[in-house]
Amino acid sequence: MNQFVGLVEDDPNIRDIVEGYLKKEGLKVTAVETAEKAWEIFESESPDLWVLDIMLPGMDGYEFCKKVRESSQVPIIIISAKDEEVDKILGLELGGDDYLTKPFSPRELVARVKRHLKRWEVMQPEQHSREDRIESGELLLHVGERRAYFQDEEVEVTTKEFEMLRILASQVNRAFSREELLVKVWGEDYFGSDRAVDDLVKRLRKKMKQLPLETVWGYGYRLRDKGQSS
Known part of the structure; x- marks a missing residue:
């Protein structure tokens, strides 16, 4: 069966060009101009990957990305005319896997689509084999549901925050x-600064003030077992 790509782009010229290039690669493509239509496709057809514009009429790409991440880890490649670093960080923090700034080469987009589809295909056995429940002290993670609990209370976390906790x-x-x-x-395809890691840790510490998430100075971080001596 052909792999299935959902394309969300309100510019008809860009939409037609990208759809044509993807279909030439043998991919099944459904192209729509709004996030509302894309959500209907997400709920009924479950694409293997999304190519998502940010600036859309009605629901924007950020909100769509956030909604998808509430129940799925399917790859999302964001395409946007917004090229500021803060826009890229926001898109990635909300669950985007890649970010391509307009104008872009359709061939480059196709290459990224194929790479993420291959990676997603490889990850499927790993996703199914992961332990669904992970406990560490007062932290409890339900991997399948992507839900985090600390001190018996559910904590709202982003996709990246959850993945950091899981690791x-x-x-x-x-x-x-x-x-x-x-x-x-x-x-591996992310080219941003490792300051993104520090920012993510800072947010987790703010949400879970007593979480034993320690800094290993000059190196990185670890989650300490409170039963272990420092």
């Missing part, structure tokens, strides 16, 4: 370097 809680007391966390959480 650290899966290997308690192990020190992870910033570079390693950057690759594990954001992926």
Whole structure:
């Protein structure tokens, strides 16, 4: 069966060009101009990957991305005329896997689509084999539901925050370097600064004030087992 790509772009010229290039690669493509129509497709047809514009009429791409991430980890490639770093960070923090600034080469987009589809295909056995429930002290993660609890209360976390918690809680007391966390959480294709890791940790500490998330100075971070001595 052909892999299925959902394309959300309100500019008809860009939409037609991208759709044509993707179909030439043998991909099944459904192209729509609004996030509302895309959401109907998400609920009924479950594409293997999304190519998503940010500036859309009605619901914008950021909100659509956030909604998708509430129930799915399917790859999302954001395409946008917004090229400020803050826009890219926001898109990635809300769950985007890649960010391409307009104008872009359709061939480059196709290359990224194929790379993320291949990665997604490889990840499926891993996703199904992961332990669904991870506990570390007062932290509880339900991996399948992407829900986090601390001190018996549910905590609202972003996709990246959850993934950071999952990685650290899966290997308690192990020190992870910033570079390693950057690759594990954001992926090998992310070219931003490792300050993104520090910012993510800062937000987790703010949401879970007593979480034993320690800084390993000059290196990275670890989640400490409170039963272990420092």
